[in-house]
Amino acid sequence: DAGITQSPRYKITETGRQVTLMCHQTWSHSYMFWYRQDLGHGLRLIYYSAAADITDKGEVPDGYVVSRSKTENFPLTLESATRSQTSVYFCASSESWNNQPQHFGDGTRLSIL
Amino acid sequence: AQSVTQPDIHITVSEGASLELRCNYSYGATPYLFWYVxxxxxxxxxxLKYFSGDTLVQGIKGFEAEFKRSQSSFNLRKPSVHWSDAAEYFCxxxxxxxxxxxxRLTVKP
Structure with missing residues (x-):
């Protein structure tokens, strides 16, 4: 079925570890986004991508790295996880810049101990 | 800088009652506006979403929203709430x- 798939759905790790959250979409949408959701803050944009090999920082990019070698995949990496990065992470996509974001994944709940 | 304020953290309405969720924004130009559930x-x-044109926008699930430039608002409305509408709403x-x-919307039976 078409959609956005995030993996894993749940992850527990320790401070200082590297962790990668995966995002895969089947629509071939140009734009993809990573958000984190924290109580009282709504969703905050971490990074976004307009196409393969084109990425840009959002509101809270520090401590995160993204890549987009293929249109359908947009992984998010925490290079050295910190407790403040405990959150729920959502990937999203849209077909155009102003029509965004249209589709969200079900999220990854990440806990950093 | 652009920003969005949703003044109500939690709203409770009875099933069948009307609903209005408030959204105020700060933006330099004509904004793109969205509501999510x-x-x-x-x-x-x-x-639903608003880019330009008619200021009353119809969305899915019976929701609508009205863009009011003079008030910098984009409030979400529904004439009759169903129990299944209980959820979190984001502007x-x-x-x-x-x-x-x-x-967060709670619907009372």
Missing amino acids: QSPGQGLQLL AVGAPGRFGAGT
Whole structure:
């Protein structure tokens, strides 16, 4: 079925570890986004991508790295996880810049101990 | 800088009653405006969006929203709430979207 798939759905790790959250979409949408959701803050944009090999920082990019070698995949990496990065992470996509974001994944709940 | 305020953290309405969720924004130009709904444990679903033109926008699930430039508002409305509407609602502005903190809707039987 078409959609956005995030993996894993749940992850527990320790401070200082590297962790990668995966995002895969089947629509071939140009734009993809990573958000984190924290109580009282709504969703905050971490990074976004307009196409393969084109990425840009959002509101809270520090401590995160993204890549987009293929249109359908947009992984998010925490290079050295910190407790403040405990959150729920959502990937999203849209077909155009102003029509965004249209589709969200079900999220990854990440806990950093 | 663009920003979004949802003044109500939590709203409770009775099933069948009307609903209005408030959203105020700060934006330099004509904004792109969005409303999303999030059910527990799930991602967000786009309810409706406003780019330009008619200031009353119709969305899915019987929702509508009205853009009022003079009040910098984009309030979400529904004439008769159903129990299944209980969820978290988010307003967003701009591209890329900047989200409000959300309003949690509880529906009483």
